[in-house]
Amino acid sequence: MTTSPLARLLIIEDNEEVLRSLKKYFTKKNYDVVTASNGLDGLKVYENDQDGFDLIITDLVMPNISGVAIISLVKKKSPQTPVIAITGWGEHPEALATEAQADLVLEKPIELDRMDRFISDLLKKK
Amino acid sequence: MSPSKIKQKAPAIIGTSQAMERIKDLISHVADTGLNILICGESGVGKEVVAQNLYQESPRSSRPFLKINCAALPDGLLESELFGHEQGAFTGAERKKRGKFELADGGVLLLDEIGDMSIALQAKLLHVLQSGEFSPLGSEKEVHTDTWVLAATNHELEEDIRHDKFREDLYYRLNIIKILIPPLRERPEDIPHLIEHFVNEYAYQFQAGRINIPGNHMIAKLCEYHWPGNVRELQNILKRGFALGNWDEIIDELFRYAPASIPSSGQSAGAMGRSASVSSLSGLDYRTLNLDDISLKDITRAAQGRVEREVISFVLEKTGWNRSKASRILKISYKALLYKIKDLNIIIPH
Numbered sequence: 001m002t003t004s005p006l007a008r009l010l011i012i013e014d015n016e017e018v019l020r021s022l023k024k025y026f027t028k029k030n031y032d033v034v035t036a037s038n039g040l041d042g043l044k045v046y047e048n049d050q051d052g053f054d055l056i057i058t059d060l061v062m063p064n065i066s067g068v069a070i071i072s073l074v075k076k077k078s079p080q081t082p083v084i085a086i087t088g089w090g091e092h093p094e095a096l097a098t099e100a101q102a103d104l105v106l107e108k109p110i111e112l113d114r115m116d117r118f119i120s121d122l123l124k125k126k
Numbered sequence: 127m128s129p130s131k132i133k134q135k136a137p138a139i140i141g142t143s144q145a146m147e148r149i150k151d152l153i154s155h156v157a158d159t160g161l162n163i164l165i166c167g168e169s170g171v172g173k174e175v176v177a178q179n180l181y182q183e184s185p186r187s188s189r190p191f192l193k194i195n196c197a198a199l200p201d202g203l204l205e206s207e208l209f210g211h212e213q214g215a216f217t218g219a220e221r222k223k224r225g226k227f228e229l230a231d232g233g234v235l236l237l238d239e240i241g242d243m244s245i246a247l248q249a250k251l252l253h254v255l256q257s258g259e260f261s262p263l264g265s266e267k268e269v270h271t272d273t274w275v276l277a278a279t280n281h282e283l284e285e286d287i288r289h290d291k292f293r294e295d296l297y298y299r300l301n302i303i304k305i306l307i308p309p310l311r312e313r314p315e316d317i318p319h320l321i322e323h324f325v326n327e328y329a330y331q332f333q334a335g336r337i338n339i340p341g342n343h344m345i346a347k348l349c350e351y352h353w354p355g356n357v358r359e360l361q362n363i364l365k366r367g368f369a370l371g372n373w374d375e376i377i378d379e380l381f382r383y384a385p386a387s388i389p390s391s392g393q394s395a396g397a398m399g400r401s402a403s404v405s406s407l408s409g410l411d412y413r414t415l416n417l418d419d420i421s422l423k424d425i426t427r428a429a430q431g432r433v434e435r436e437v438i439s440f441v442l443e444k445t446g447w448n449r450s451k452a453s454r455i456l457k458i459s460y461k462a463l464l465y466k467i468k469d470l471n472i473i474i475p476h
Contacts, residue, residue, distance in 0.1 A: 040148075063304065064304070066301065067303045092294060092295070
């Protein structure tokens with residue numbers, strides 16, 4: 001028996017390994033997961049999507065369109081959509097992510113169970 | 127000076143390579159965002175053309191587009207050009223002057239060669255980007271500006287940050303969106319399209335029928351050349367050929383000054399140095415350029431890149447590509463060597 005997904009997530013991350021593991025983990029947790037491997041593709045998915053995303057997870061440092069840009073654009077279009085920023089160790093655009101109104105900034109390596117709890121909390125608050 | 131409000135069409139972005147298609151796609155998606163954009167690429171790749179396209183596709187296209195070259199002016203003058211000054215702010219400031227940030231209000235300001243800006247001015251720029259406010263020289267009042275800032279550079283800013291030449295916080299603030307234009311040698315499939323574009327452009331200027339168009343064989347040769355001066359160099363060579371028609375001679379010259387391949391193990395860099403001319407060292411025949419296009423900095427940088435590439439390749443070959451050993455011999459850090467291998471596109475032989 002299949003249950004309907006808990007929520008629809010968009011994950012944008014240019015590290016394929018991280019993207020794969022996030023997709024695998026959250027799909028297993030019964031989320032409907034859509035992924036993009038860079039900022040431009042992520043933005044296109046977001047702009048062309050008809051069903052709407054309940055939450056967005058984006059890496060901060062990516063080629064072409066950065067996570068900070070994604071957060072700014074998402075928050076401009078739908079301020080109520082929660083966005084989680086993930087950042088690599090030693091990268092310092094966290095302040096910009098907060099300024100762009102990211103709901104949460106998490107540093108890699110990501111603890112998936114902890115992230116899952118944060119997502120549940122953010123979705124409840126929505 | 128009042129900024130021009132005449133709406134001009136931006137020059138087209140020419141090329142069908144994957145990289146250029148991606149850039150056109152990126153421009154159409156980000157031109158209306160107003161987010162800071164960093165445009166990177168070697169000299170002559172067309173960074174300003176990208177900036178003009180962003181401007182023309184933006185909702186600000188009816189407002190001013192201003193440009194300032196941060197490498198062309200001494201620090202004090204650049205500061206006054208950017209932020210303006212009050213009357214009597216310094217010796218010679220006889221009247222009040224509005225800065226580019228004030229003139230470009232509501233429009234776009236392109237900060238060209240941002241990598242050459244001093245650390246002190248970088249701090250002032252960061253303040254404007256953070257707060258949207260600045261003080262003209264000699265004034266205590268903050269002026270508000272709504273200027274969309276585009277920055278362009280041929281520097282590897284990440285490397286400049288490591289050497290404390292560029293502020294990391296400013297880098298992240300400018301690098302919200304990055305458009306990297308690859309050098310022409312990495313997209314030779316664009317060369318015939320560029321030639322066609324310049325044929326059309328100059329045929330109009332030269333009067334139809336009076337332009338010497340290169341034959342297919344010549345175009346094929348032009349596609350093989352490595353174009354260290356990128357599209358600007360191609361344009362200058364074409365302009366010369368269109369006027370004179372001496373394509374054989376032009377192509378001979380291009381390849382005569384092209385750099386020798388990486389030396390074999392028996393050849394030392396010193397032996398090369400004795401007979402090297404500026405053109406063979408830099409790979410850039412500055413004699414074919416218009417005087418306005420000659421930049422000592424660009425030629426020196428090109429020559430430095432070639433020397434570094436040759437010496438590093440030689441040492442890597444000698445050490446069997448043992449990078450730790452090579453970095454010790456070269457007396458640079460291991461990290462710097464890895465960066466240079468990547469930056470100079472030195473490929474491990476199979």
